Amino acid sequence: MKIKQIIEARSNPELNPKRSGRVEAAEFLSKAMGQGGAWGVSFTQINKLGINPKTMFNSGALNTGTPAGVYFYPASYFIRTVEANEEFPFANEANYIQVFNFTPKNMLNLKTASHAEYMRVGDILGVGEDTGEGAGPNIMMAVDEYVQQNPGRTSETWELHRVFRKLGYDAIIDLGKGYLQANEPYSGVILDTGIIGKVQTFNNIIPKTNN
Numbered sequence: 015m016k017i018k019q020i021i022e023a024r025s026n027p028e029l030n031p032k033r034s035g036r037v038e039a040a041e042f043l044s045k046a047m048g049q050g051g052a053w054g055v056s057f058t059q060i061n062k063l064g065i066n067p068k069t070m071f072n073s074g075a076l077n078t079g080t081p082a083g084v085y086f087y088p089a090s091y092f093i094r095t096v097e098a099n100e101e102f103p104f105a106n107e108a109n110y111i112q113v114f115n116f117t118p119k120n121m122l123n124l125k126t127a128s129h130a131e132y133m134r135v136g137d138i139l140g141v142g143e144d145t146g147e148g149a150g151p152n153i154m155m156a157v158d159e160y161v162q163q164n165p166g167r168t169s170e171t172w173e174l175h176r177v178f179r180k181l182g183y184d185a186i187i188d189l190g191k192g193y194l195q196a197n198e199p200y201s202g203v204i205l206d207t208g209i210i211g212k213v214q215t216f217n218n219i220i221p222k223t224n225n
Contacts, residue, residue, distance in 0.1 A: 035219035039111045040096040042214055043089050046115070051211075054086030054202055056112040057105035063112040063213050073196045076151055078158035080194060081174035081186075083203035084210070086114075088189060091200035103198045111216040116209045121185040122178075124150030124193040132156070135181055151193045157181070175205060184209050 039055065047053055056063055065084055074080040087095075087102065095102060122131075132149040135156050136142030141163065142156035157177050166173040178186065184206035188194040195201045204210060 034096075035217040036096050036111055039113050039214075039216040040093045042216075043113050044093060046113075047089055051115045052118065052121075053089035053113065053115050054204070055089065055092040056084060056086045056114070057102065057108035057218065058110045058112055059105075059108050061110050061215055063114060063210070065207065074154050074158070074194055076145065076147065076155055077196075078151075078154045079161065079170045079174050081178050081203060081205065082169075082171040083175060083186075083205045084207060085195075085201060085203050087198075088187065088200050088202055091189075104195070108218055111218050112213055113216065114213040115211045116185065116204060117211060118185040118209050120182045121187055122150075122153065122183045124154070124186065124188045125191055126150075127153060138181060139177070150188075150191065154193060179205055 043053060043055070063084060065082055067082075085104075127149040129149050132142065132144075132152045135153050139156055139160040141159045142152065143159075145152055145155060147155075157174060160177060161170060161173045166176065168176075185202060185204050186194060187202040188198075188200065190199045192199045194203065
């Protein structure tokens, strides 16, 4: 369903009496994006947006670990997926949809990261090897290698979080490569929750259709 059709459905509720919560979220997001800023979408089991202290991931680029944080789908990807009536690869049936804007000061884009940025990270950490996969995954590999060589007192995901923050990153975004989460080509993670602004919550309702 296209956004234009979504708006028409809202204007004519009798044509769509049971509205999908994700359609409502896509409609809200489409309008909000028109006002500028960065936007993301998280699916949560509880009506709260935040870092799950027990988060455990190990499915990043080249099987690297992934940092603790608020994981999200980029706004444009969320809208495209809703319009295509497709499922999301992770947390598709979670109870809530959290739509939020954020203002990063230094976001690592794994698709467009430069070789110079990779060299900066390598110089700070004293590790790193060019795998031929590009600067983005190379940075992921360098951080993972550093954590493996210098284990801390917390879990691997929180040690990765700490090192990425040490490098100055407040968010990481992956636009179509699957470097952050191998099974989610489009994803992102907020490392500094202080950059999150407005949060709008929707129930993740998926109306049943008559076959």
